[in-house]
Amino acid sequence: MKRQLFFILILSLLAVSLAVGCVPQQRPAPDTTPAPQQRTTPLPGTPEGPANRVPNNEPQEDTRRAENLVDRIEDLKDVEDATAIVSGSTAYIGIDMNEDLQGKMTDALKQRVINRAEETDRMLTRVYVSADSDTVTRLRKFADDIEDGKPISGIIRQIDEMFRRPAPTVR
Numbered sequence: 007m008k009r010q011l012f013f014i015l016i017l018s019l020l021a022v023s024l025a026v027g028c029v030p031q032q033r034p035a036p037d038t039t040p041a042p043q044q045r046t047t048p049l050p051g052t053p054e055g056p057a058n059r060v061p062n063n064e065p066q067e068d069t070r071r072a073e074n075l076v077d078r079i080e081d082l083k084d085v086e087d088a089t090a091i092v093s094g095s096t097a098y099i100g101i102d103m104n105e106d107l108q109g110k111m112t113d114a115l116k117q118r119v120i121n122r123a124e125e126t127d128r129m130l131t132r133v134y135v136s137a138d139s140d141t142v143t144r145l146r147k148f149a150d151d152i153e154d155g156k157p158i159s160g161i162i163r164q165i166d167e168m169f170r171r172p173a174p175t176v177r
Contacts, residue, residue, distance in 0.1 A: 068092040069152065071127055075099065078126040079119055089146045090123075093162045095131040097123055098169055100142030134169040141168060 072090040075097060079088040087102040099119060116135050123133045136142060145168075148161050 097130050097133045098165050099135045100145040
């Protein structure tokens with residue numbers, strides 16, 4: 007009898023320990039609150055102006071912004087002609103300089119172009135400038151393609167790669 011009682015006690019302890027050990031771990035429920043959205047309109051009472059605008063994804067708006075940049079950059083001394091492509095908050099600008107500056111774009115002129123672009127369009131966060139004739143020619147071709155209605159996403163990738171690659175220098 008003692009032996010049976012001891013055997014039942016061991017079996018019941020084993021059953022209880024298996025039941026407790028196999029219970030799934032309790033984890034907190036996932037947070038289902040939505041992520042905060044980016045504000046696309048200014049707060050009430052904020053004056054409306056170019057600094058408060060958020061770039062949109064409309065190609066016509068980017069084209070209008072690029073034309074405005076070209077007009078303002080061509081007003082700079084030493085800049086003969088300019089081409090610009092705007093994509094959201096990034097501008098790619100190619101310039102033709104006066105004859106006496108050809109081949110030696112100074113950092114000062116480049117900075118003046120960047121400053122003029124940022125003054126003209128407050129939505130820009132990155133401005134790339136090139137005076138390399140091959141780069142400017144390719145940029146003009148890309149601008150024509152965009153005006154003809156070709157998809158801008160592939161063109162922007164090519165332009166971005168073109169501006170990130172260092173231009174060869176002639177000494």
